[in-house]
Amino acid sequence: MGPVSRSGRSFSTDEGSGRVKPDIPHDNAQWLAAFGEHLLTRPARTREAYCSDVSQLAHLAGDASIARLNRLELSRLLARLHAQGLSGVSLRRKLSAWRAFYRFVCDRDPTMREDPCAGLRAPKAPRRLPSALTPDEAARLVSIEAHTPIAVRDRALFELAYSSGLRLSELASLDVDRLDRAEGEVRVFGKGAKERIVPVGAAARGALDAWLAARAGVAAHGEAALFVSARGTRLSPRAVQLRLAEWAVKQGLTRHVHPHMLRHSFASHVLQSSGDLRAVQEMLGHASIASTQVYTHLDFQALAKVYDAAHPRAKRQKRRGKS
Numbered sequence: 001m002g003p004v005s006r007s008g009r010s011f012s013t014d015e016g017s018g019r020v021k022p023d024i025p026h027d028n029a030q031w032l033a034a035f036g037e038h039l040l041t042r043p044a045r046t047r048e049a050y051c052s053d054v055s056q057l058a059h060l061a062g063d064a065s066i067a068r069l070n071r072l073e074l075s076r077l078l079a080r081l082h083a084q085g086l087s088g089v090s091l092r093r094k095l096s097a098w099r100a101f102y103r104f105v106c107d108r109d110p111t112m113r114e115d116p117c118a119g120l121r122a123p124k125a126p127r128r129l130p131s132a133l134t135p136d137e138a139a140r141l142v143s144i145e146a147h148t149p150i151a152v153r154d155r156a157l158f159e160l161a162y163s164s165g166l167r168l169s170e171l172a173s174l175d176v177d178r179l180d181r182a183e184g185e186v187r188v189f190g191k192g193a194k195e196r197i198v199p200v201g202a203a204a205r206g207a208l209d210a211w212l213a214a215r216a217g218v219a220a221h222g223e224a225a226l227f228v229s230a231r232g233t234r235l236s237p238r239a240v241q242l243r244l245a246e247w248a249v250k251q252g253l254t255r256h257v258h259p260h261m262l263r264h265s266f267a268s269h270v271l272q273s274s275g276d277l278r279a280v281q282e283m284l285g286h287a288s289i290a291s292t293q294v295y296t297h298l299d300f301q302a303l304a305k306v307y308d309a310a311h312p313r314a315k316r317q318k319r320r321g322k323s
Contacts, residue, residue, distance in 0.1 A: 028058045028066050031105070038104055053097035067105050071116045074098065078120065091122035132264040133257070138162055141251050142203070149214040150230060154243050156204070156211035157227055157235075160186070161259060163204035165266035165283055167191075168259040172237040175224040179208065198283050 032055055039047040058066050060077045069077075082091060099117045106112045133141065142162055144155040161171055170188040178187045184200050200208070211227075219225070220232030227235040240259055248257035270283070 025063055025065070028061070031067055031101075032058060034108075035101055035104055039100075049093070050097040050100055053094045054101045056094070057098060057101075066101075067109065067112075069116055071118070071120065074116050074120060078122065088122055095120060095122050131261055132268040133253075133261060135269055137253055138262070138265050138269070141248060141253060141257065142207075144247060144251070146210070149218050152207075152211050152214045153218075153227060153235075154247060156207040157240065158244065158247070158262065159204040159207040160200065161262040162266055163201035164198040165263045165270075166198070167263060168237050168240060171227065171259065172235060172240060174226045176212075176226050177224070179226060181205065181209070196283075 032051070035054060036047070036051050039050055042050070054066075057077065060080065061069060061073075064073075078091060078095065081094065086094075095117070098120075099115075102115050102117045106115055142155060142158045144151055144158070146152040146155045157171065160166065164186060166174075166186075166188060167190065170190060174186070174188065179200075180186070184202075184205055185197050186200050187195060187197050189195050215226075215228065218230070218232055219228045223232060223234065225234035227240075229235050229239060237259075244257055244259055244262075248255075
């Protein structure tokens, strides 16, 4: 927080111009500073996002005390942001930060009788279905002709991501001792530091065996990471993203491929083959079955395309619709 003037208002620097501009009342600045300290135990990105969203709330409130805003005032501010073009997804994120802030205020101010965020709802946004590769695209992507240790690593990395549906963070944080080659399993820590065991398919096991043999000549002494860079240190999530995008182009895929797309592809393809939603939920590490059910929509979309292309009645309806 910037310096405080004699009038009790704090000041901050306008990054675009370098000029000093009035910021927010001192009382609100104190609440923001205390809230930031309260979030020190949270992940850095969560803390940054929450502080940013509550800071925006303070600017929207003007001279009013953010700790004293009521439900109607917060609802109007939410509507104002919506009118400015913010999507339902963005508004839900902001409302989540506001709720965390007012829970913090309620815990520290005995005069607060109720949470002003209680009952507030952000506008619904159209749900986007995750993008998945077709089985042919996935097979083409992972069929890398590996002639160098780094290419061997990349094939093992992509095979594991597609075989076991791991998140990007889980891939990057995976250590060698988390891989059980004999049982064909991998232990990962997902969201909330929850551990789960995921099976590893035969193709991925073969690719991992090849990489472990090559890794001995690449990894730095004492490095625990399963996937390491050319320098021998743990491969970063950003490096995984870049390598996957590069290989997708090399393998002839005509769209951008990101690590989460392999996770989506794993879930969609396993669900199409097995129909076992609970098993897919467990392998993905979803806390709620609702998060997994989105893949049933992907499955339905694939079936609908087949129906539209093959069923004679579907074709007649399509022609009739054009007339």
